Amino acid sequence: EAGVAQSPRYKIIEKRQSVAFWCNPISGHATLYWYQQILGQGPKLLIQFQNNGVVDDSQLPKDRFSAERLKGVDSTLKIQPAKLEDSAVYLCASSLGPQDYSPLHFGNGTRLTVT
Amino acid sequence: AQSVTQPDIHITVSEGASLELRCNYSYGATPYLFWYVQSPGQGLQLLLKYFSGDTLVQGIKGFEAEFKRSQSSFNLRKPSVHWSDAAEYFCAVGQTGANNLFFGTGTRLTVIP
Numbered sequence: 001e002a003g004v005a006q007s008p009r010y011k012i013i014e015k016r017q018s019v020a021f022w023c024n025p026i027s028g029h030a031t032l033y034w035y036q037q038i039l040g041q042g043p044k045l046l047i048q049f050q051n052n053g054v055v056d057d058s059q060l061p062k063d064r065f066s067a068e069r070l071k072g073v074d075s076t077l078k079i080q081p082a083k084l085e086d087s088a089v090y091l092c093a094s095s096l097g098p099q100d101y102s103p104l105h106f107g108n109g110t111r112l113t114v115t
Numbered sequence: 116a117q118s119v120t121q122p123d124i125h126i127t128v129s130e131g132a133s134l135e136l137r138c139n140y141s142y143g144a145t146p147y148l149f150w151y152v153q154s155p156g157q158g159l160q161l162l163l164k165y166f167s168g169d170t171l172v173q174g175i176k177g178f179e180a181e182f183k184r185s186q187s188s189f190n191l192r193k194p195s196v197h198w199s200d201a202a203e204y205f206c207a208v209g210q211t212g213a214n215n216l217f218f219g220t221g222t223r224l225t226v227i228p
Contacts, residue, residue, distance in 0.1 A: 003158075004158070033215060040220070040221075041220055041221075042119075042205050042207075042218030042219050042220050042221050043159070043205070043216075043218050044218070045215050045216070045217075048215050055215075056215060091158060091159070093158075093159075103149075103161045103164065104159075104161070104216060105161075106151075106158030106159040106160070107158050108156065108157055108158045109158055
């Protein structure tokens, strides 16, 4: 099966600019996650979708971050305006669903550098 | 609140030597525990998971982990390390009812010839 696809792989922007990341989960996976991985740290959950509804966005900085999953498949994560501390790898993951503790499958991530 | 501690930031082992990576967790209920591996520039790959039952779980690539409730630990082991095992290893605990993960800060493994 095809894995989780993310684009772009790398992005360099200046602070106060905006940026968007795209994720296509594994076909049939109802649950989609966005994680932020700052250098030297473990991934931290930003937002979790079940189909096109939000399950958990308690760690999402909503003043600058937004995410959507229209039609319950692809998802985009946007940052506007970006800050220096947003420099990180943004990982998308998907799983069959939340109730079975099915494994999370991760994409290769988007490395964001804010200068 | 759940948390995961990986006390070793960086470990270096010789190829062929045994390996143990430490993981301690804090969680109020029975934890769901995972080990993931991340190679440079790659996403995270699941090595193994513990939900219940046998406390010694086998994973891919020859890895195993043992759940010890009394020590709140879930250490990862491999009897003989290969050069291709060099990577970052993350322990994670799952949040009941939500299927999202809290990760430790990771242990970077270097394998020397």
